[in-house]
Amino acid sequence: MARQRKPLPVDHTNSRHSKKSPSKTQVNGGIFLYWRQGLVVICLVIAGVIGYMGYLETRVNTPFDEQKMVIKSGLDVPDRYWGSYRPGLYFGMKTRDPYSLVTGLMWYFPHQLHPDGGGIRHWCEDGDNLDRYGWIEHDGRTFGVQEIEDGPFKITTSFVKKPGGRRGGDWTARISVTSQGSQMRYELVSFLLYSAIEEKTKGWIKPSRFGNQLLTGVTGETDGLGAFTVKFYNHSGQVEDVSYLSTITEGLHVLKETVITSLRVITDPQKGIQKRIILPGELLPSSGAEGKRAEPNLVVTQVTARVPFELEMAFESGSYFDRPGSLIGEAYSRELSRLQDDFHHKFEEKFRLEAKGYKPDEIAFAKAAFSNLLGGVGYFYGASRVESSYTRGPVPYWKAPLYSAVPSRSFFPRGFLWDEGFHGLLISSWDLDIELDIISHWFDLMNVEGWIPREQILGQEALSKVPEQFVTQRNTNANPPTFFLTLHFILQNFADKLTEKEGHLGTLERLYPRLQAWFDWFNGTQIGDLSGSYRWRGRDALTKRELNPVTLTSGLDDYPRASHPDMNERHVDLRCWITLAASTISEIARILNRNGQKYGNTYDYLADNSLLNELHWSPRTQSYADFGLHTDAVVLKHPPPPKSPPGHQVPQNTDKIRVVLKDPELRFVDSSFGYVSLFPFLLQILDPASPKLNKVLDDLINPELLWTNYGLRSLAKTAPLYMKRNTEHDPPYWRGPIWINLNYMVVRALDHYSKTDSPYREKAKTIYQELKQNLIKNIIKEYRRTGYIWEQYNDKTGQGQRSRPFTGWSSLVVLIMAEIY
Ligand SMILES: *[C@@H]1O[C@H](CO)[C@@H](O)[C@H](O)[C@H]1NC(C)=O
Numbered sequence: 001m002a003r004q005r006k007p008l009p010v011d012h013t014n015s016r017h018s019k020k021s022p023s024k025t026q027v028n029g030g031i032f033l034y035w036r037q038g039l040v041v042i043c044l045v046i047a048g049v050i051g052y053m054g055y056l057e058t059r060v061n062t063p064f065d066e067q068k069m070v071i072k073s074g075l076d077v078p079d080r081y082w083g084s085y086r087p088g089l090y091f092g093m094k095t096r097d098p099y100s101l102v103t104g105l106m107w108y109f110p111h112q113l114h115p116d117g118g119g120i121r122h123w124c125e126d127g128d129n130l131d132r133y134g135w136i137e138h139d140g141r142t143f144g145v146q147e148i149e150d151g152p153f154k155i156t157t158s159f160v161k162k163p164g165g166r167r168g169g170d171w172t173a174r175i176s177v178t179s180q181g182s183q184m185r186y187e188l189v190s191f192l193l194y195s196a197i198e199e200k201t202k203g204w205i206k207p208s209r210f211g212n213q214l215l216t217g218v219t220g221e222t223d224g225l226g227a228f229t230v231k232f233y234n235h236s237g238q239v240e241d242v243s244y245l246s247t248i249t250e251g252l253h254v255l256k257e258t259v260i261t262s263l264r265v266i267t268d269p270q271k272g273i274q275k276r277i278i279l280p281g282e283l284l285p286s287s288g289a290e291g292k293r294a295e296p297n298l299v300v301t302q303v304t305a306r307v308p309f310e311l312e313m314a315f316e317s318g319s320y321f322d323r324p325g326s327l328i329g330e331a332y333s334r335e336l337s338r339l340q341d342d343f344h345h346k347f348e349e350k351f352r353l354e355a356k357g358y359k360p361d362e363i364a365f366a367k368a369a370f371s372n373l374l375g376g377v378g379y380f381y382g383a384s385r386v387e388s389s390y391t392r393g394p395v396p397y398w399k400a401p402l403y404s405a406v407p408s409r410s411f412f413p414r415g416f417l418w419d420e421g422f423h424g425l426l427i428s429s430w431d432l433d434i435e436l437d438i439i440s441h442w443f444d445l446m447n448v449e450g451w452i453p454r455e456q457i458l459g460q461e462a463l464s465k466v467p468e469q470f471v472t473q474r475n476t477n478a479n480p481p482t483f484f485l486t487l488h489f490i491l492q493n494f495a496d497k498l499t500e501k502e503g504h505l506g507t508l509e510r511l512y513p514r515l516q517a518w519f520d521w522f523n524g525t526q527i528g529d530l531s532g533s534y535r536w537r538g539r540d541a542l543t544k545r546e547l548n549p550v551t552l553t554s555g556l557d558d559y560p561r562a563s564h565p566d567m568n569e570r571h572v573d574l575r576c577w578i579t580l581a582a583s584t585i586s587e588i589a590r591i592l593n594r595n596g597q598k599y600g601n602t603y604d605y606l607a608d609n610s611l612l613n614e615l616h617w618s619p620r621t622q623s624y625a626d627f628g629l630h631t632d633a634v635v636l637k638h639p640p641p642p643k644s645p646p647g648h649q650v651p652q653n654t655d656k657i658r659v660v661l662k663d664p665e666l667r668f669v670d671s672s673f674g675y676v677s678l679f680p681f682l683l684q685i686l687d688p689a690s691p692k693l694n695k696v697l698d699d700l701i702n703p704e705l706l707w708t709n710y711g712l713r714s715l716a717k718t719a720p721l722y723m724k725r726n727t728e729h730d731p732p733y734w735r736g737p738i739w740i741n742l743n744y745m746v747v748r749a750l751d752h753y754s755k756t757d758s759p760y761r762e763k764a765k766t767i768y769q770e771l772k773q774n775l776i777k778n779i780i781k782e783y784r785r786t787g788y789i790w791e792q793y794n795d796k797t798g799q800g801q802r803s804r805p806f807t808g809w810s811s812l813v814v815l816i817m818a819e820i821y
């Protein structure tokens with residue numbers, strides 16, 4: 001992996017990072033003794049080099065040196081202090097503190113419980129095979145309603161927050177279960193509702209019985225929350241058993257395991273074989289010589305009841321003295337329905353789906369898609385693991401919070417840089433404050449080099465979901481800078497809101513130097529050999545196993561690129577991202593009255609179609625393409641078996657390797673038509689008067705290439721690697737299936753060209769309508785059929801596939817319905 005870093009000026013060696021001792025270098029000075037001055041100079045140079053190496057080593061995890069973006073957090077933003085910020089759980093609440101009190105829900109049906117704990121639901125797991133789950137209403141601030149279908153049972157989790165006091169107020173969650181059809185009525189269900197504090201939380205919790213209440217609640221106190229109680233109310237239904245657990249857990253990543261090892265199965269002597277499954281109450285080791293009991297950090301309340309059943313869990317802040325009454329029962333129902341009304345009203349005001357003639361069930365679908373994105377916003381805290389060519393192995397990034405949506409609550413319940421730029425389009429349409437706060441958190445993760453790690457695995461819970469080999473992030477590696485898409489979108493649609501509200505322009509002011517640094521990082525580290533060209537770093541030129549070395553950094557993973565990565569490669573998508581970045585910064589500079597001339601010039605240079613065409617237009621196929629050392633003649637094959645003595649069978653267990661049948665040559669990678677070929681059009685760099693626009697439009701509607709009845713596939717059917725595996729173990733990912741983020745960009749571009757003066761605007765308009773309909777129709781059809789929104793859709797059948805629910809960028813279907821681009 002070549003590094004493109006320019007040497008830094010020497011005066012940096014005196015910076016605060018040159019902490020390595022110079023004494024080691026003096027040993028080598030002996031032979032120059034008679035050159036006293038020369039010696040000093042040489043020592044200084046060697047010390048300088050060592051100090052400089054130390055300096056380089058620490059750069060990767062040194063924060064960007066400017067005012068922080070997030071200036072208000074925790075209790076300074078009381079109305080977003082509490083939230084459903086644990087997206088990887090079916091249901092859980094926490095605060096926006098580095099170390100919070102966390103609460104959560106587990107449940108099981110005793111008749112399905114396995115002795116090893118299988119059957120207990122906690123984290124959103126594909127393996128649970130739920131028929132459907134997700135937030136169907138959520139406003140990102142005050143309330144949410146979620147529906148979960150677990151076999152014949154329907155579980156509803158809702159919460160409502162209530163301001164009061166000085167510690168973020170109260171909230172109540174209502175959990176209910178009903179059976180669909182009468183067959184499973186009176187079946188037993190067990191709910192486990194817990195409160196836990198993380199290792200570093202300053203505070204305590206303990207189980208408490210309140211008055212004559214049946215269920216054990218919690219009292220506690222933490223630095224952030226002050227004193228509080230958690231009580232259980234209004235269990236309507238037939239309760240069979242209650243029990244609790246007060247114990248010590250090793251951490252949030254093993255809560256379920258702690259519960260499983262604590263469960264006790266009891267045979268009831270009266271009824272013979274009938275079993276009860278209960279928690280044992282206090283389960284605390286004694287610690288220290290005096291036998292003093294250790295403090296619990298996990299309190300679980302279990303209630304086993306017959307379906308249908310409902311209960312409420314109320315968190316009440318001790319700082320709220322003049323509470324008119326608890327937020328339970330009727331009061332809860334009234335407040336919930338008031339917030340629901342506001343939500344439906346605001347949803348129509350923002351997206352106008354009713355006005356556009358969508359039917360009630362289509363609107364309900366859109367609300368669910370949107371709500372599971374917003375309800376999936378999490379709050380994480382911890383340190384990534386990073387690496388540069390100057391560090392000896394991976395080193396920790398600094399500890400930091402991240403407030404961010406997630407691509408998928410089950411499969412990717414953490415922040416991803418390039419996904420988040422797409423999420424931002426929907427979130428800013430709903431609540432600009434929330435989106436600017438999300439952007440602020442992400443940009444605080446920028447290091448002094450102007451780099452932001454692309455996958456954020458912060459905290460124990462997040463880490464436990466990621467395979468070891470994907471944890472470390474390298475500072476040579478980029479990811480599409482999609483936050484420029486968000487910012488561009490905000491400027492285009494909500495420029496008035498930016499100036500009208502106090503604080504918004506301040507956010508842009510603080511963001512500006514970081515955007516500049518980000519741009520410089522891209523423009524410096526990802527630059528290509530020829531002027532005006534760019535190249536994604538991080539491809540493996542030496543791999544023998546991959547049919548086409550992946551380009552994870554581009555976000556398009558296995559999308560075919562030049563077969564032999566080298567310095568000559570140039571990537572058309574990256575070039576277009578940088579063009580968008582330059583134009584967006586120059587626009588922000590204008591709003592802030594700064595001098596953005598440099599960015600304006602770079603934009604003009606990159607947007608010039610004649611240079612673009614020279615670098616990326618393939619005259620042979622009449623399409624935009626990457627350029628590089630390439631051959632299409634590659635196949636995966638088992639290597640020939642090693643020679644073995646006659647009569648001995650050699651097992652064929654070696655992995656297939658790539659065989660190159662024809663030497664690569666420098667050329668356009670133009671046999672692979674697909675999403676990458678569309679970028680000059682997608683990012684609206686292509687001149688509206690250009691006949692090349694006409695060609696792009698013709699290619700779009702060609703069913704042999706990308707067009708399907710369900711949206712545009714990622715790679716043309718005619719491409720050599722269409723639906724080909726990249727290794728034996730890696731099925732095609734961006735080699736055919738339909739992705740919604742890119743389809744959104746196509747629809748958005750079609751809308752743009754149909755509104756721009758151009759000989760092709762009518763044609764663009766027709767395609768716009770058709771593509772939009774196809775996408776909406778298929779995603780809704782699949783949602784009805786399967787209960788989910790999916791990561792991608794099959795280009796032959798339209799069926800949803802890979803992870804689910806994927807209400808990250810696939811929820812952009814809401815903006816397509818609303819025609820907001
Ligand atoms: C819920 O609790 C409140 C307050 O204790 C009570 O007034 C109300 O009747 C209860 N509702 C149900 C359904 O039990």
Ligand SMILES: *[C@@H]1O[C@H](CO)[C@@H](O)[C@H](O)[C@H]1NC(C)=O
Nearest residue numbers: 520523524527582598599602
């Ligand atoms: C980006 O890099 C190119 C090539 O080094 C340079 O000419 C251009 O000025 C840079 N743009 C900005 C805005 O810094």
